[in-house]
Amino acid sequence: MATSLTRRRLVQGGVALTGLSALGLNGSAFAAPAHRPAINHLAPAQSLSGKVVIGINGNPEDPVKKALSDAYKQRQPDVELVWETAERPAGEYVSWLGTQLATDPPELDIVAGNYVNTYRGYVNLDQYRGTTNPYTNQIWDADLNWDFQRAVNGAGERIMLATRSVHINWFYNKDLFAKAGVEPPTTWTEFVDVCAKLKDTGITPVGINFDWQLPQWFAEVYFDQYHVNWIETVRAQDGDWNYDPDLDGSFTMDPTNPDLHQTYTYNLQRFYKGLQDGTLRFDTPEVAAIVENFAQIFPKYANQDMLVSTDIYPKFLQQQVAIIADGSWSIGQLAADMANLSPERLEELEVEAGSIKSFEWGTFENPAMEGDLVQSQPRSVESATGEYISVIQKDQAQTDLSVDFAMFWLSAAGYQPYLDAQWAVPGFSPGGPLQVHGVNVPKEEDALFADLKMLGNAEINYNGFWTSGGGGQYLTDSRNLLADALQGKITPDEFGKQLQEYHSKNFDAYLELAGLTQDDVDDPTRQPGT
Numbered sequence: 001m002a003t004s005l006t007r008r009r010l011v012q013g014g015v016a017l018t019g020l021s022a023l024g025l026n027g028s029a030f031a032a033p034a035h036r037p038a039i040n041h042l043a044p045a046q047s048l049s050g051k052v053v054i055g056i057n058g059n060p061e062d063p064v065k066k067a068l069s070d071a072y073k074q075r076q077p078d079v080e081l082v083w084e085t086a087e088r089p090a091g092e093y094v095s096w097l098g099t100q101l102a103t104d105p106p107e108l109d110i111v112a113g114n115y116v117n118t119y120r121g122y123v124n125l126d127q128y129r130g131t132t133n134p135y136t137n138q139i140w141d142a143d144l145n146w147d148f149q150r151a152v153n154g155a156g157e158r159i160m161l162a163t164r165s166v167h168i169n170w171f172y173n174k175d176l177f178a179k180a181g182v183e184p185p186t187t188w189t190e191f192v193d194v195c196a197k198l199k200d201t202g203i204t205p206v207g208i209n210f211d212w213q214l215p216q217w218f219a220e221v222y223f224d225q226y227h228v229n230w231i232e233t234v235r236a237q238d239g240d241w242n243y244d245p246d247l248d249g250s251f252t253m254d255p256t257n258p259d260l261h262q263t264y265t266y267n268l269q270r271f272y273k274g275l276q277d278g279t280l281r282f283d284t285p286e287v288a289a290i291v292e293n294f295a296q297i298f299p300k301y302a303n304q305d306m307l308v309s310t311d312i313y314p315k316f317l318q319q320q321v322a323i324i325a326d327g328s329w330s331i332g333q334l335a336a337d338m339a340n341l342s343p344e345r346l347e348e349l350e351v352e353a354g355s356i357k358s359f360e361w362g363t364f365e366n367p368a369m370e371g372d373l374v375q376s377q378p379r380s381v382e383s384a385t386g387e388y389i390s391v392i393q394k395d396q397a398q399t400d401l402s403v404d405f406a407m408f409w410l411s412a413a414g415y416q417p418y419l420d421a422q423w424a425v426p427g428f429s430p431g432g433p434l435q436v437h438g439v440n441v442p443k444e445e446d447a448l449f450a451d452l453k454m455l456g457n458a459e460i461n462y463n464g465f466w467t468s469g470g471g472g473q474y475l476t477d478s479r480n481l482l483a484d485a486l487q488g489k490i491t492p493d494e495f496g497k498q499l500q501e502y503h504s505k506n507f508d509a510y511l512e513l514a515g516l517t518q519d520d521v522d523d524p525t526r527q528p529g530t
Helices: 007-022 062-075 090-101 174-180 188-200 213-234 268-277 285-295 313-317 329-339 343-349 396-409 412-424 443-448 461-467 473-486 492-505 507-513 518-522
Strands: 049-055 078-083 161-165 168-173 204-207 321-327 361-364 384-391
Touching (some): 049 396, 062 078, 062 396, 174 188, 174 321, 188 204, 213 268, 268 518, 313 321, 313 343, 329 361, 329 443, 384 396, 461 492, 473 492, 492 507
Antiparallel strands (some): 168 321
């Protein structure tokens, strides 16, 4: 999250990341064509009046909110900005937002719509992508990187924009690695060996949770390694309702391309058709291989409370584990914690004074699984963080006002004073590289992400389905089955068979949850809901 970063907010940031994938947004559920004609409702530099109510998932510090509000007030003195933000865990935000959206019309104007993506009253922001931004005198497309995150809903509408990208990798304790005589692994075999040697020296090798880390992040990363060929089944074909000639007409199947998943349009109907007719299956040697590899490390070399814990970061600080799975949001926070831990910070971390001593640390990327079944190098989870911005559709005047403010905020005109104020707050640590163009980023921020390697995003919809199904209880059941396999209660092959049976049994429920009918699945040329 791009706010002053307490550890609680770091945990929220991790959960917020899951919101995109678990709710079917990251990688796009029904990916709409990347370029749509702009509908220019906004007259450049017009004077506006009214009120915009902001209820995003994060809660910027008061000086940060004031800086943005004051900057907008200079351009639109007759517009009032109201901040309905609070410190809420991701789960609480989902409930709160759902309640707010149940009113007609909602009081809120700007929200983080990915958390309640089934709401049908969001503005399709693609309609404004080519609109001239009156605060920069260039099209909004030039003010923001629209393509690093294609967050669309079931109707193919882009309902959310984000301000920062995020990258997931592994953080490790260099001192503990030196004690065990090991180096960062580059292959899964090396990873297993490193873990064994760390454990032989009395060190718990890996800290990881079984919430959004192993069964989501790395389930997606390694499913992708073995299943990029599924693209040929799930991508939009000529004639499909969401086929984009500019994008899909030039598609080349190149598994070595890190950004392969950005080069085609995903058609959810074709995905479900593949599941239904058996073209796409989970009782396969590929799935068994992933599970077998996972079981070599998890939970054997992981923290004992892997299946129930959530926040592993304090264990890493206290050198109770040598490796943790984490994201770019922790780069700055970890550097700050190594430099100084105030009594307030210790209280936030819920650790005792004197239990943390400084150590050298570094990062390494996802070790590659190997073998004849592997189809590509591992990608990462490279999603969105920072501010998530969705606009509620109301009458045209109010919608125009809300979009006007969103344009201001998500461009250098508004984000520069916003960022300057963030950095003026002690303890601020950005979640990942900024995707708003033209902003003067402090040298400290540039330095944080100078060595960050973007490897391509594996967090796309079909890669996470095997451990989430239709979400809710289906997610819980799928992950409980995976936990049984990792603990040796069932074999990897038996896991695949049971998983296939489970997903087949619940196919009709998944279809309904996805907002699809059998007619939609049978005919990918028709847009669902029409």
